[in-house]
Amino acid sequence: MPRRNQPRQPASQASQPSQPSVSSSRQNxxxxEFQARRVQRRLDDLERTNPTDIPASSFVPAESSQTPAPGPLQQLPARKKQTANVRRILYNKKSLKDWLDELPAEPVPPYLSAIAPAPSIPPRRICSSCGYFGAYKCSRCAEWSCDRVCMEVHERDGGCGIGR
Incomplete structure (x- = not known):
């Protein structure tokens, strides 16, 4: 009686025992070969993106190929394999001197390099006497006045430095 969770096999396959064929060994x-090429391609990519070598002292030495003597189970100290992230961190690790060397020699104060953009509209012409919109310009000092009365006040009270 077949179990519920297992897929049913056709009757022709169920009666014949499985034998390794030549095609399955070729597939293996x-x-x-495909897996080996993929691993080699990945290693080549890593070599290409890693132009300088990481110091050998940062890697964990490989386990020796000697087989342990037969006997009770031996507990060898387990070492974690160093991952690509750890190698990347060690490779990009910078000292304080490296960070200081990257800084500019003498920082420019922001108030010296701050520049306001040019105005998009022309300056307003304001009357120098009353503050209304100016329509006339003084020929001596180039200040604006809104009408003849404000122009006379400007000339009389010394707005342009002449008067009295």
């Missing part, structure tokens, strides 16, 4: 060989 092709799969292994």
């Amino acid at each position: 060989d092709a799969l292994q």
Whole structure:
């Protein structure tokens, strides 16, 4: 009686025992070659993006290839494999001197380099006597006046530095 969770097999496959065929070994060989090429391509990419070498002291040495003597289970100190992220962090690690060397020699104060944009509208012509919109310009000092009365006040009271 078949179990519920297992898919049913056709009767022809159920009666014949499975035997490895030549095509399956070729598939396994092709799969292994594909995986090896993929690993090699990944290593080449890593080498290309890592132009300088990471110091050898930052890597964990490989385990020796000697086999342990037979006996009770031996607990060897387990070492974690160093991941790509750890290698990247070690590679990009900067000292304080490196950070200070990247700073500009003498920082320019912002108030010296701040520049306001040019105005998009012309300056307003304001009457120098009453503050209304100016229509006439003094020929001596180039200040604006709104009418003849304000122009006379400007000339009389010394608005342009002449008067009295």
